[in-house]
Amino acid sequence: MPLRLYNTLTKSLQDFTPIDPSGPVRFYSCGPTVYDDAHIGNFRSFLNADVLRRTIELCGYSVRHVMNITDVGHMTEDDNADGGGEDKMSLAGRRIAEAKKSGALPPGTDIDPSNPYAVAEFYASRFLEDARHLGLKVAEEERTQPQLMPRPTRCVQEMIALVSTLIARGNAYVASDGVVYFSVMSFPAYGQLSGNTLDKIREGEGGRISAAHQAVKRHPADFMLWKPDPTHIMRWPSPWGEGYPGWHLECSAMAEMLLGSEIDLHSGGEDNIFPHHECEVAQSCCASGLPYFSRVWFHTRHLQVEGEKMSKSKGNFFTARDLFAKGVTPAALRLELTRTHYRTNSNFTMQGLRDCQRMIDRWSAADTALLARSGDGSRGDGPFQRALVEFQSALEDDLNVARAIGALNAALNETPAGSSGAERGALARMNTVLGVFERNAPLQSATQDDLATRVAVLLEQRKQARAAKDFAASDRVRDELTALGVKIKDGPQGTTWERSV
Template sequence: MAEIRLTNTLTRTKEVFTPIDPKNVRMYVCGPTVYDRAHLGNARPVVVFDVLYRLLRHVHGAEHVTYVRNFTDVDDKINARAARDGRDIRAITDETIGWYHEDMDALGTLRPDVEPRATEHIGQMIAMIEGLVAAGHAYEAEGHVLFAVESYAGYGRLSGRSVEDMIAGARVEVAPYKRNPMDFVLWKPSDEGLPGWESPWGRGRPGWHIECSAMAKELLGESFDIHGGGNDLMFPHHENEIAQSCCAAPGAEFARVWLHNEMLQVEGKKMSKSLGNF
């Protein structure tokens, strides 16, 4: 069998890839937030992880590889787009997913085996949050549920930063109800004009980070082989995923190998919608 070597962001070393179960190789890659058309930079992780997906299928057999890439279809950017255009949120997300599929198909990439939508896994997110609260890793404050970063000793390992450095360098949401500035939202309240689901903490919607943890656990298990995405997601998204997932399933690895692609650069800056350089 051919040897695959991968540079693991978590260990900062190039390692021989040894799957947990060679008959069930599992990979999760963070997908798009579906509020607008994808640009060329959004296609980079699609192409990068398509190459890896094909290689894994070649080495281990197509029937032994599961590739999951999610759609984030509950998000404040989507809500703002719906309010601006006076359109139904589901209509916007369905349309955007259709565009995304057309564009990525045109690049010749394979579609993942599973493409879960966040809105279809709210129950799993609520269950995970309940477990974190019960275990003392999360707390409720003013209708929000927040993850207590200080409760997880390994926080910062992926990005290689201390909590103090992260506070100094991050755009941390200032909120008086946080015990620690780095604590992040797992659940937040929704008023009548926003999407919401009933929960033990009232009607609300999930924070961004809990989505991927809940979907990865549901579809790939508490421990799986590879988690990928752009290096702009390393902190805080992937760092937060590790913290909540490891605290929700003590003893499990969550993802064994972490892979990050670089950003597509335009005149030395990341291509992004916010900069308008796409």
Template sequence: MVEIKLHNTKTRKKEVFTPIDASNVRMYVCGPTVYDRAHLGNARPVVVFDVLNRLLRHVYGEDHVTYVRNFTDVDDKIIARAEQDNRKIGDITSETTQWFLEDMAALGAREPDHMPRATQYIPQMVTMIEELIAGGHAYEAEGHVLFAVESCEKYGALSGRTIKDMIAGSRVEVAPYKRNPMDFVLWKPSSGDQPGWESPWGYGRPGWHIECSAMAYELLGESFDIHGGGNDLMFPHHENEIAQSCCAHPHGDFARVWMHNEMLQVEGKKMSKSLGNFFTVRDLLDQGVPGEVIRFVFLSTHYRKPMDWTEKKRQEAEATLRKWFLKTDDVEAAPTIPSRIVDALCDDLNISMALSEMQRMSGPALKSAMRLLGFPDAEDVDWFRVQGSDLVGVAMIGEGNLSHAQELLNPILRRWQSMRDKKNYQEADNIKKVLEGMQVELKATGQGPQATVRDYGLLDPKKLETLL
């Protein structure tokens, strides 16, 4: 079996990954708070951990991985959006959850094995909070239940902070009922018009952090293999998850390996509505950017490095995928994935190395590698095929029916490119000579084959048909 190495945030080093149970490798990734469309930053961890999920299934077997990603469907932001739009909270969360699934599917992300919603696990959260109170790790105050951070000896180990330093640099609201400014909410009261559930501490709702601890425990157990998410969640969310879970279940490890992806920028700047560079995934899809192009841009930067979305990168990604699709169109995938691709992914998801290796591949091997990285088969994609604008090069002399020319020339251009990709240059040259006889000039570009039709009146349908 191949050896996987992953960078563990908890130990600050790359380690050989050894699952607790190789027959059931377990991974939890923090999902979205569903009140609006997913922006590009939301999508990066989805794509990163989708590749890890695919790699784990390739190495350990399709049926030997359990992947969980949650939906936060009770939150102050959701409540505020419902009040703003004068809509029911359930309607908003159902709609935006579906939006998220559709947009992530467009990026080639497989759905996890479990996608729990916070509101489905309220009883489990209440039970965990009760256990924390009983163990002296939490306390009730003015209708709230708070976790006592000083009761957790290792609090701050993940993010490398001490409680003293946290307090000194804290912007946390210091409520009068808190024993320590860093104590965080496990349960809070709800007013009559807010979502809530009955509990031993009155009508209320859970804090944000407790939901992931409760759902991970129910679906993966007190110890599991990998916990992932963006590095903006490392503190306080993931730090608090560890504290809650390890104090409630002291015999477990919670997550053995912690993985965090870096943040996303747009044209070198932090994505912000005020800067006018804020994009949702749906914005790009509606602008005609294919999901696999977005995926390629994401994967071209290592997950632990900041990713910069630029128009240049988008164009380069589209050109590369166009070339790869032309090389793999109507080609059977290789029965095995090239070892150099698997080895690159096993080295802490060195996807950029894998993409570099794929630049030198073609045909069956390239197709199988593309599948492992979550790219669709060429037969299932249409945008890479020659478009009308590709048929018009530097000059167009004479008149004719452009759509008719497209109908005749598009499949010929695809065949010409295919012959070149397969290094069948003699056949490619034969196609080119016949077209030149009809004053059609062919040119290979990074965007795909292009044709300049000099005179449509010279196009001979019978001769064109001999080229198909």
């Protein structure tokens, strides 16, 4: 069965066929902005892109996956899309400066908060750390191929070239305020991706378009490509004066630079559909003269937390590192964020995280059991080999991860059969998409701290109590550990512990 994906552009399921059957699949993902740590909602989108990439590989294609790290600051004011308010990178700098004063920065961090490049680099490296823990393949590849995770600040020349092309082709103009705008009326297909066609935008209005900028633009939906501003915190020379690029420009420029004018796949969160991706399509198609920028547009719906929209004020806002510090394994977080279909809103819960951990532990135990009976040469396919067939066909059906996991779990309940080597191979193959076995342990930060020291002392006390058969004392110690949020397990190799999540 071929891989079928839902394409936002056509609003339908389509068989996936790469543009170039001999070359790699060209895949661009909208990555993080680095003026803060990425939260779990961001990671749901990035991880779904990773699952898609791994699924395409499971189907036998090679993939060239690019994910940008946006290190230019965007503006804070949401009532002015054409550039207004404070740059978010300088805002982040102020936040870091305050954290520095109050001693809230991680030890050993030496950073100049007034330097936006340093701020960006600080958060970018933290993002890469989180992303690698979670098994984002492109972040792993970035170690040896840094160009796969491009930074807009290093691609300003490409952006300027793109603006020049658009002006030369009549798709962009310099307005009386000196700002370069894209002319949406020059691109009749504008609105095809999001449904926000030009007539609808005019009708909708929504009161979000400021009158001052309206006056100089040919159409209210015209968007900024270059803003001259000699006072801006991050600025570059350009034919239109010293300033900074529009926020849709970087993806068009970097995708073209690294993948070519026409790509197979482009992913992002659902909120990117409009205006960001709509504007990318307009820029890229007008610059290339081709009917498509990306053949398929893949959008992940938003994540809720405990049934509510995630927000800092509700206290249900989590970054990946918050959870790692609580002892959550990267594997459990990865599974919790990817196990629900990407086109439905998923609900992140602590209970869900525990459910995922249990599943992963059972899969690991099954793998260990297979290893233990290695050498068994039973003929015929065993349950995991049969499950792999269903697993792959579920993923090929628009990434039905839940059904794929169901197939794997069902195999676990069957009587073991088949060659254990082939069975382990099938399980390993499923894990090439799930990506959980290699990250099923809490991070060091969660196991080597003050709590760990205290737990070690308590466990020793309990060991002595048990040796003396003083079970009342032993149980008191366990109660104390439970109160500290620690679960213990007596096994043949002694007692192990973990934080209860």
